Amino acid sequence: MPLFPADFKPPRQVHFTDFQLDVLSPKHAQADYQAVLASADAIRHVFGPENHWPPTDIGFDENLSDLQRHFNKFERAVAFAYSLLSPDKQSYLGCLYIKPIKSRLEHDWRKQRFQAQAFLWLTVCDQPLREEQTLAALQGWLARDWPWLSISWPGREPSWEEWLSSQPNNDLRSLR
Numbered sequence: 001m002p003l004f005p006a007d008f009k010p011p012r013q014v015h016f017t018d019f020q021l022d023v024l025s026p027k028h029a030q031a032d033y034q035a036v037l038a039s040a041d042a043i044r045h046v047f048g049p050e051n052h053w054p055p056t057d058i059g060f061d062e063n064l065s066d067l068q069r070h071f072n073k074f075e076r077a078v079a080f081a082y083s084l085l086s087p088d089k090q091s092y093l094g095c096l097y098i099k100p101i102k103s104r105l106e107h108d109w110r111k112q113r114f115q116a117q118a119f120l121w122l123t124v125c126d127q128p129l130r131e132e133q134t135l136a137a138l139q140g141w142l143a144r145d146w147p148w149l150s151i152s153w154p155g156r157e158p159s160w161e162e163w164l165s166s167q168p169n170n171d172l173r174s175l176r
Contacts, residue, residue, distance in 0.1 A: 004147045010080050011145070016137050019093055019129055024081035025071040026064060031092035032083065033063045035123040039094075043121035049160050070097075084122070084129065093129050094122035096138060101152070109168050114152040118142065 004010075014021040024032070036043070036054050045051060054063075070081035079100065084093040097119040101111050110117075120138065122129050135156070142151050154163040162168065 004077075008147050010074070010077070014082075014141065015087070016141075018087070018137075019084045019134065020087060020089070021082040021096065022085055022089075023071065023074050024067060024083045024095060025074075026067050028083045028092065029060070029064045029067055032067060032095070033060050035092045035094070035125070036063060039121070039124040042124045046119055046121045046155065048154070048164075084134070086127075091125065091127065092123060093125070094120065094134075096120050098142070098146075098151075109166075110152065110163065113168065114150045115148040116146075117152040117154055119154070 011021075012023045022028070036058065040054050040056070040058075044054065047053060070079070073079040074081060080098040082096045082098075084096060085091065086093060099117055099119075101108070101114055101117050103111055118138070120135060122131055122134065135153070139151075139153075142148070152158065152163070154160065158168070
């Protein structure tokens with residue numbers, strides 16, 4: 001099943017008050033690499049408690065390869081990654097990833113409840129974005145401008161414990 005309708009075209013740039021999104025690509029390689037290194041401890045486990053990205057020894061070429069992979073997925077419309085930049089594009093502030101929910105389970109509650117999943121990490125820099133405000137802006141944008149009824153933010157909504165369980169809890173079931 002496609003991630004979204006064939007006539008939907010994900011935007012390549014989006015402007016918000018405190019930041020803007022730009023398709024994550026190799027053109028961001030130097031800024032992304034510096035942000036990943038500076039923020040590694042803060043962003044580790046953003047993709048799950050057992051996920052250890054970025055590795056402590058990540059090199060520039062490995063990071064560049066990741067950016068190329070994300071860019072290729074965007075171009076093929078199978079997943080979407082964005083750099084968060086300051087409004088003047090001078091500061092690299094983090095990344096947003098929008099992906100399909102992958103599961104080998106035939107009847108996975110996550111795929112029944114959510115149509116996509118999103119992940120966000122923010123840099124630890126001199127003028128970082130406020131996480132709650134940034135998350136609210138992104139959630140509003142996805143709800144308003146993307147063709148999904150329900151997007152999961154694993155580790156946030158629902159918690160990692162809930163996301164990794166085989167059954168949703170009663171609170172989550174009531175949201176259906």
